[in-house]
Each structure stands twice: as structure tokens, then as C-alpha cells.
Amino acid sequence: MGNTDVVALGGREEGRAVPDLPLRLQTVAGLIPSCGTVVDVGSDHGKLGAWCLMKKVCKSVIATDIHALPARRTEELFTSLGLSGKSSVQVTDGLCGIALKEDMTIVIAGMGGLEVCKILRSAMAEKEEIPSGMKLVLQPQRSFYEVRSFLCESGFSIRKERIAKDRGRYYVVILCEFTGKTYEISEPERFLGPLILKEKPEYFDEYMAHQKEVMGKRALGDPRCAAILNDWEKWL
Numbered sequence: 001m002g003n004t005d006v007v008a009l010g011g012r013e014e015g016r017a018v019p020d021l022p023l024r025l026q027t028v029a030g031l032i033p034s035c036g037t038v039v040d041v042g043s044d045h046g047k048l049g050a051w052c053l054m055k056k057v058c059k060s061v062i063a064t065d066i067h068a069l070p071a072r073r074t075e076e077l078f079t080s081l082g083l084s085g086k087s088s089v090q091v092t093d094g095l096c097g098i099a100l101k102e103d104m105t106i107v108i109a110g111m112g113g114l115e116v117c118k119i120l121r122s123a124m125a126e127k128e129e130i131p132s133g134m135k136l137v138l139q140p141q142r143s144f145y146e147v148r149s150f151l152c153e154s155g156f157s158i159r160k161e162r163i164a165k166d167r168g169r170y171y172v173v174i175l176c177e178f179t180g181k182t183y184e185i186s187e188p189e190r191f192l193g194p195l196i197l198k199e200k201p202e203y204f205d206e207y208m209a210h211q212k213e214v215m216g217k218r219a220l221g222d223p224r225c226a227a228i229l230n231d232w233e234k235w236l
């Protein structure tokens with residue numbers, strides 16, 4: 001897919017300081033493929049979109065936020081960095097009013113997984129069609145089971161999964177592509193990630209140790225987690 005997993009250092013571009021990204025967003029940025037437009041849903045501070053433009057990952061950025069204040073913050077950052085001509089900022093819910101194109105990457109980072117699913121479900125209901133080949137880079141804060149279930153039931157193929165560690169917390173970042181073909185993944189894959197289990201990316205061992213604790217707590221009320229724990233060694 002090209003240009004993924006680049007080291008997301010700040011530095012300077014054309015005399016201007018590229019915004020520093022926290023480690024979590026560096027991993028998100030590293031999974032964004034070269035594309036025409038990055039759509040940063042829930043842009044808040046706007047650093048990710050500015051980074052993508054200044055590092056020439058994309059030609060243009062559309063930043064959206066449901067609240068006016070973060071949208072204004074994003075706009076001010078773009079203006080201060082001379083990026084206004086290549087960007088637009090919209091106050092909108094998720095992807096409402098955004099025309100989706102094949103050469104786009106939609107980024108939804110730092111939100112709950114159920115909100116991520118809601119945004120994507122609304123987009124699928126609102127748009128005539130989702131362009132084949134369009135990419136998503138998702139970094140849900142929780143509800144990974146629900147996010148991966150949505151992806152496979154909605155025809156988004158999971159292409160890459162990475163683990164980020166930022167200030168002692170683990171984050172999961174997923175790159176997917178719309179194919180329109182639905183597929184099945186197992187219960188452990190829905191919870192833990194099909195490519196995390198298969199490819200064992202950076203932080204795999206410590207992430208799995210942490211997940212074992214999380215599953216242990218959930219297993220008391222959720223037989224699916226108890227079943228996965230029974231077979232835990234199989235996934236290491």
C-alpha cells in the first residue's frame with residue numbers, strides 16, 4: 001500500500017515546524033497510506049491532519065469535528081502553518097456531508113469503538129455507495145470486539161494492525177480497505193485482532209499479558225472471554 005509505517009518524527013518542512021505527535025498518533029500516522037485526501041474525523045487539535053499535509057502523505061485534508069471549539073482549534077493550526085489552501089474544516093457529525101472517494105483515507109482516532117461504528121454505519125446508510133478501495137485507519141479506545149465485528153460484517157478488509165504504547169497505556173490501530181465482501185473471523189480474533197495474533201507486531205508480548213488480565217476480569221461475566229482464556233497459550 002506504500003508509505004505505511006513511516007517513522008512519524010516532527011522536524012521542519014519548508015521552514016515550518018511540523019507538529020509533534022504523541023506516540024499513539026505516531027502509530028496512527030504510520031498506518032496512513034499515501035492518498036489523495038485524509039479525512040480526520042474528530043480532529044480536535046488538528047495535529048494529525050497538519051502532519052499528513054506537511055509530510056506529504058496526502059494532497060489535501062478534510063477535518064471534521066462535532067463541536068465548534070475543536071474545529072476552530074484545527075482551523076487555527078492549519079492557518080498558522082500555511083495549510084489553509086489544502087484543507088477544509090467542517091463542524092459535522094462524523095462523515096455527514098462528506099463525499100467519499102476511492103483515493104481517501106478516513107481516520108477516526110481517540111474515540112470509543114461504539115462511536116466509531118455509529119459514524120461508519122451512518123455513512124454507509126447516508127451515502128449511495130462506499131467506494132471500493134477506500135481506506136480507514138481506526139484507533140478505537142475500547143470495544144474492539146464490536147469494531148472488528150462491524151468491519152467484517154460490512155466488507156472492510158483488515159490489512160494491518162499495530163499496537164502503540166503511550167505513557168504506559170496500550171492502543172490498537174487498524175488499517176482497513178473497503179472491498180464490499182463480508183467475511184468471518186473467530187471470537188478470539190474479534191477480541192484480540194486477526195493480524196495482531198498472526199503477525200505479533202511490536203509490543204505483542206506485553207499487550208497480550210495486559211489483555212490476559214483484562215480478559216480475566218471480563219471472564220467472570222462473559223463466557224466468550226472465559227473460553228478464550230482457557231486456550232490462552234494457543235495465541236502466544
Ligand SMILES: C[S@@+](CC[C@H](N)C(=O)[O-])C[C@H]1O[C@@H](n2cnc3c(N)ncnc32)[C@H](O)[C@@H]1O
Pocket residue numbers: 025041042043044045064065066067070092093094095108109110111115119
Ligand atoms: C478525544 S478527541 C480525539 C482527537 C484526535 N482524533 C486524537 O486522536 O487525538 C475526540 C474528538 O472527537 C470529536 N467527536 C466526538 N464525536 C464525534 C463525532 N460523532 N463526529 C465528529 N467529531 C466527534 C470530539 O469533539 C473531540 O474533539
